[in-house]
Amino acid sequence: SMWDESLSNPEQMGRKRFEELNVRQRVDRLGEGLSHLNGRLDDVNLRVVEVDERLRKENATLLEEIRELRDVAREREHRHEQILAEMRGALDSHMRRSEACLLHLQSQLDHMKRRSDGAERSIAQLEQEVLQ
Numbered sequence: 001s002m003w004d005e006s007l008s009n010p011e012q013m014g015r016k017r018f019e020e021l022n023v024r025q026r027v028d029r030l031g032e033g034l035s036h037l038n039g040r041l042d043d044v045n046l047r048v049v050e051v052d053e054r055l056r057k058e059n060a061t062l063l064e065e066i067r068e069l070r071d072v073a074r075e076r077e078h079r080h081e082q083i084l085a086e087m088r089g090a091l092d093s094h095m096r097r098s099e100a101c102l103l104h105l106q107s108q109l110d111h112m113k114r115r116s117d118g119a120e121r122s123i124a125q126l127e128q129e130v131l132q
Contacts, residue, residue: 021029
């Protein structure tokens, strides 16, 4: 179209040339320009709508993925809490058994000490009796 030609060669569409046209030609030329601009605007608007739809879909997809990741994180956190509770329980049980073993060992040591002390006293008494 004549409008595309004027866009590719702007000097041809100078003021002097435009002023040489009669009113009807000027109106036609302006109409062509407006029609061309409206077409370009429609193209831009269509691209904007397409980009907007694509971005909305991507955003919805990302939001869904975020929700899924949060669910996974919550499940993992819950499982980790369960594992920690189980480990605490096992550790507490082990500590109680260890304390009971230590108390039993201490009791056995005390018993052995008493027997050892008794044996030493008996030996000392025997020595005194033998030496008399």
